[in-house]
Amino acid sequence: MMVCPNCKHNNMAGAMFCAECGAQLLGKDALTTQNISTEQFASSLPKNTQDVYQSFDGQGAWGSIHLLDTGQVLPLSVRNEFTLGRISEGQPIMPDIDLSPYQAYAGGVSRLHAIIKRDGNRILFMDLGSANGSYINGKRLQPNAEQYINHGDIIALGKLKMQVLVKNG
Amino acid sequence: MASGKRDYYSILGIFRDATPEEIKRAYFDAAQRLHPDKNVAAGETELFLETQQAYEVLSNPKRKSLYDATLPPEIETDTSIKHEFLYSRPSLVKITEPQLLYVQLEVGSREVAGQMATPPLNVCLVLDRSTSMQGEKMDMVKAAAITLIRGLRPQDVFSVVTFSDRAEVLIPASINQETKKLESRIHLMQPSGATEIFQGLEAGLNEVKRSLDPSRVNHIILLTDGHTYGDEHACLKLAVEASHLNIGITGLGIGNEWNDIFLDALASSTGASSAYISKAKDIERILVDKFNALSSIFADDVVVDYKAQAHVHINYAFRLQPEGGAVALETPMHLGPISRDAPLKVLFEIVVDPGALDHDDVILMEGSIKVSVTANPAPATPIRVKLSRKVLEKASNEPPPASILSALSRLTLYRMQERARVSAEAGEYSAASRHLQNLATHLLSKGESSLAKTALMEAENLERMHTWSDGGNKELKYSTRALLLEGAKEKYK
Structure with a gap:
């Protein structure tokens, strides 16, 4: 018998995926893993935000969000629009970018706060009717109205400040 | 193929240790297909005479043992x-x-x-023309049929049967047909009546049987949008008969009303499969794909x-x-x-x-x-x-082969969907909903966000309304099935 580590369902011996929740039980090591040399990693660590942006450039990101308080950089790639907000337990609202690890709650970020999207080479930003509002370079925005933003603009969701870095910005 | 010097056993397609019953059955099977009264292709009468000769020797114990003594030792080889x-x-x-x-x-x-040469086709389209097909669906079916007709090669045998509560042969099976004439017949199709699939299948099977030829791809494509009432059992029996004759039955269901479990059972007993056409405008694309798939067949069926x-x-x-x-x-x-x-x-x-x-x-x-x-x-x-x-005594630590692992990771999604359906059928809605939520999690991690959304929505529907949304269960079933194929294709390239 094999007990699923995920849902504790009793699976028959030899099962490879849990019959109840579909979690993989066997052969996890067989999946291809990559070794990342730590030396290389250390030398490629960016020194300032401009470099951070450069390093994402090669991966097809069209921009990134630099959180000013904590220093994290979140790349914007693959998709053309992202909702920003914070996940709270027991609520089915799932923003594309969850800011809760970056003191979003303390900063007054709504669960579904704003949306950022690409429009050709430019970037559109819209507040989604959040409780504490959004600011671009200190100026409060009308909710639900799209606004173009530029490379280097500082936006604030409530009190949470971030700089938007745009490719070809 | 090494056809020059085939021994009597390989002529009949049996092993050397075949029992007298197996020899007899193999001969009857071959004779049914190759008998001069029935065969169509050139050279099949000769094949029939060969099987007859083989049977005469092998069915007589004395002659069989004499013949066996002359055979070189068995080598499991040949075969393409x-x-x-x-x-x-x-x-x-x-x-x-x-x-x-x-x-x-x-x-x-x-x-x-x-x-390899592309095999000629012997295909019958069995089209539902019940009242519910009226409008866009019927127009699209007609357009699709006409596209297929224009794509026919002179050597292809093609026929069309339409059915409601009775069936008509709209285009009898024949090769080298005049395109214009066929097109005008397709335009004659008028929707009316109820859906009785057996009527259509029976007429379709007769058309395919008329030019049944093992060197062709013999196939029935059934297109329907509704439930059939009371004749499911007869349909499944007919499918078994078709599978004995090496005739495949593909089931295509349009919209949300048809019974996918029945159509799947029907198709799978002939080694074929069913497909879901959610929108009328997809009818043509899916039919043409199916036709192309049939023309690229190397072997009709693999029987274990x-x-x-x-x-x-x-x-x-x-x-x-x-x-x-x-x-x-x-x-x-x-x-x-x-x-x-x-x-x-x-x-x-x-x-x-x-x-x-x-x-x-x-x-x-x-x-x-x-x-x-x-x-x-x-x-x-x-x-x-x-x-x-x-x-x-001890389990091995060797990891499973990567191809089984990746196939199974996708098959697991399909089976979770199946499990949700079984639970919902049994009235265990919260279990069904849980299965779908699990499925959604896995779909998300595979990047299938829109399908994940469908799964979540159905989970909510089951929890609240105790029912699936229209077509939601079919969407999940056929989309998770399609994921399996994508996985296989990725590996090819």
Whole structure:
């Protein structure tokens, strides 16, 4: 018998995926893993935000969000629009970018706060009717109205400040 | 093929240790197909005479033993077919409870795709023209049929049957037909009446049977948008008859009203599969794809004949490619066609009960694989198969083969959807909803966000309304099935 580590369902011996929740039980090591040399990693660590942006450039990101308080950089790639907000337990609202690890709650970020999207080479930003509002370079925005933003603009969701870095910005 | 000097056994497509009953059955089967009253292709009468000669010798014990003495030792060779079995584990473990083992079978052609001739078709379209087809659906069906007619090659046999509560032959089966005339017949189709699938299938089968030819791809494509009432059993019986004649039945369902479980059962007993057409505008694309798939067939069907082993049973069998679909667990098992471009892949889930572990070697399956290659009408020489695993005290640490792992990771999604349906059917809505939520999580992690959304929505529907949304269950079923194929294709490139 094999007990699923995920849902504790009793699976028959030899099962490879849990019959109840579909979690993989066997052969996890067989999946291809990559070794990342730590030396290389250390030398490629960016020194300032401009470099951070450069390093994402090669991966097809069209921009990134630099959180000013904590220093994290979140790349914007693959998709053309992202909702920003914070996940709270027991609520089915799932923003594309969850800011809760970056003191979003303390900063007054709504669960579904704003949306950022690409429009050709430019970037559109819209507040989604959040409780504490959004600011671009200190100026409060009308909710639900799209606004173009530029490379280097500082936006604030409530009190949470971030700089938007745009490719070809 | 080494047809120059074939011995009597390979002429009949049997092993040398065949019992008198097996010899007799093989001869009757071959005679049915090749008899001068029935055969159509050139050279088949000669083949018939050969089988007759072979049977005369092999059915007489004295002549058989004299003949056997002249034979060179048996070599398992020849065949244009290659096959391979992969196991999820190298051995079984000695434990006191049932255990699972996955086996993946791959059967393909040895030849290169480019060198093979495309087989001519013998296809009948069986079209539902019941009242519910009125409007866009009927227009699209007509347009699709006309596209197919324009794409026919002179050697293709084509027929069209329409049905409601009775069936008419709109275009009788024949080769080299006049395109304009056929098109005008298609335009005559008028929707009215109820849906009785058996009527249509029976007429369609008759059309295909009229020019039945083992060197063609013999196939029925059923297109319907509704439930059939009371004749399901008759339909399934007809499908079994079709499978004996090597005629495949593909079921295409339009919209949300048709019974996918029934259509799947119908198709899978002939080794074919069913497909879901959610929007009328997709009818043409899906029909044309299906036609192209039929024209690139290398072998119509791969049949596994096996004897059930004590304490071992096949729990589940699924065809991963060329066309995803559940395999009906019957004896013999019809696994489906081999395409010229890609081998057939089937995954078996086998349950071994502790009772089987008394021996050091457990036989999982013993029997033969028969592949009827379309370009070669002579009976196929079966390939003997014996699947067995050693029983060890300790489980092996060897990781399962990557191809089984990746196939199973996708098949797991399909089966979660199946499980949700079973639970919903039994009235266990919260269980069904839980299965769908789990499914959504896995879909999300695979990047299938829109399908994940569908799964979540259905989970909510089941929880609140205790029912699926229109077409939601079919969408999930056929989309998760399509994921399986994508996975297989990725691996090819």
